[in-house]
Amino acid sequence: MVLGVAGGIAAYKSCHIVRGFTxxxxxxRVVPTESALNFVGAATFEALSGxxxxTGVFDRVHRVQHVRVGQEADLVVIAPATADLLARLATGRADDLLTATCLVATCPVVVAxxxxxxMWNHPATRANVxxxxxxxxxxxxxxxxxxxxxxxxxxxxxxxxxxxxxxxxRLAGRELPQDLxxxxxxxxxxxxxxNIDPVRYLGNRSSGRQGFALAEVAAQRGAEVTxxxxxxxxxxxxxxAEVIRISSARELAGEVTARAAEQDVIIMAAAVADYRPTVTAPAKLKKNSESAPTAVELTENPDILAGLTAARRDGRIPADTVIxxxxxxxxxxxxxxxxxxxRKVRRKGCDLLMCNDVSSGKVFGRNRNRGWLISPDGSSTEVPDGTKLEVASLILDSVVRITTER
Known part of the structure; x- marks a missing residue:
């Protein structure tokens, strides 16, 4: 891998990227610009990468380094990339080792x-991007x-x-097109x-990683993500992405309902509690006291997914919204x-269902996932084991296909 580093204050974060990859x-192989060395010294990059x-095209000329580094790369990552570097890359400049490497490289190139x-919003930068x-x-x-x-x-x-x-x-072969x-x-x-009381609650093992991965990939593919x-x-x-924090199922239902009619795609990846305590105690329930509960009476929470598909049938949500x-x-x-x-995909009425086998701790809290994508006609496609970003990419590929067909 080649890690390019441009001259911005965020250059210090590139040290963590080197360590993460190694x-x-x-x-x-770290290839900084001359300006980057004003923020992080060459000795640091050499120590971390080995x-x-x-920085220059005339360094180690006997090895034709300005060509060889790019030819041998499986992946080029530039982080940070300044507005100046984006401009030089867009115009095909090759006035230092990093830009020359990018001109030679035929592998995936990722720019952060x-x-x-x-500067980011300037028309020149937007055109270069x-x-x-x-x-x-x-x-x-x-x-x-x-x-x-x-x-x-x-x-x-x-x-x-x-x-x-x-x-x-990207190294795994998954594209990030601007198709959303x-x-x-x-x-x-x-x-x-x-909540049972101000201290205790009923919950589940979901970490949120798959939903966050979906939001990450969708935003990188051009979507306006909430x-x-x-x-x-x-x-x-x-x-x-715009991030809205909630706690309970009813809070989630309220936020989804308020925004659903404005969406082109709704992906319900949250692990929503089916039940809630009928009564929430205003103060902590004390052990070994008269207020200590012997049982917790439960009330069923709203079925948010079924409510969305019902709203679509009733015309409260546009008919072409993908759920x-x-x-x-x-x-x-x-x-x-x-x-x-x-049975669930037929009962809920959604356009696509991602099914996970969560027995024996296979999914919750982990960085990898697998399962099946199920259509309303009962057909299913296996989602092979992969990172949650890879799984998110596959799910969004299916979403794009559905939107294209409508």
Whole structure:
């Protein structure tokens, strides 16, 4: 792998990217610009990568380095990429080792921009990004957040783990085309918590990782993403997505209902509690006291997915809205995991159902997933074991096919 580093304050994060790739067993060659060395020294990159660092086309001329580095790369990642570097890449410049490497490379190239919001939104930068994407370069959407000084907004470098995961997705052969550009996509993620008292709640084992992966990939494929998130493992916000935090199933239902009519795609990946306590105690229930409960009476929560499909039939949601459900299933003496999922897709009325076998801790809290994509006609497609970003990519491929057919 080649890791390009441009001269911006976010260059310090590239050290974490080098470490992340090497810990996964990849050989990394760092190619910084001269400006990048003002932020992180060559010795740091050499120590972390175990490879020599050079910046110019005349370094190690006997090895024809300005050609060889790009020829031998399986993946080129540039993080951070400044507005200046984007401009030089878009115009085909080859005035340093990094730009020359990119001109030679025939492998996937992933670029993670980092700059002030005004620079990111400038028409020149937007045109350069569009040019690079047309040529097959994957230009990631930047994150929103604190920039240099007191400024805040779009243009922050994504979390190093996000860059690593999305880069490895490209290395695995999964594209990030702009085929969801202009689409509004609502995604739910994580488990809900149903309060028993101010301290205790009923919950489930969902980490929210699959829903966050869907939001990450959808945003990188051009969608306008709204992510409604319940309990999660403090996951970094997907770049470019609006994140709304909720706790209970009823809160989730309210947020989804308020936004559903404006969406082109709704993906219900959250693990919604089927039941909630009928009464929530206003104060902590004390052990060994008169208020100690001997049982918790439960009330059924609203079926949000079924409510969405009913609203679509009634015309409260546009008829062409694509609705995707999730089913976390275990087999039993009556039916297999797949049998249960087939019944659910017919009962819920959604356009697509992602079924997971969650027995024996196979999915919850893990970075990998597998299962089946099930259509209303009962046909199913196996989703092979992969990272949750890879699974998200496959699910969104199916969503794009459905939207194209409508």
């Amino acid at each position: 810990e996964r067993g990849h050989a990394v 490879q020599p660092v050079a 921009p980092a700059m002030h919001t005004e 569009a040019t690079l994407r047309e040529r097959g370069v994957t230009v990631l959407e930047p994150a929103h957040g604190r920039l240099t000084g007191a400024d805040s907004g779009a243009g922050r470098l994504p979390d190093p783990e996000q860059i690593i995961a999305l880069s490895l997705l 550009s202009g689409r509004r996509v609502l995604i739910t993620a994580g488990g809900t918590r149903e 992510l409604i998130a319940g309990a999660t493992d403090e996951l970094p916000a997907p770049c470019g 995707v459900g999730f089913a976390a299933e275990t087999g039993d003496e009556r039916a297999s995991v797949l049998d249960h999922a087939l």
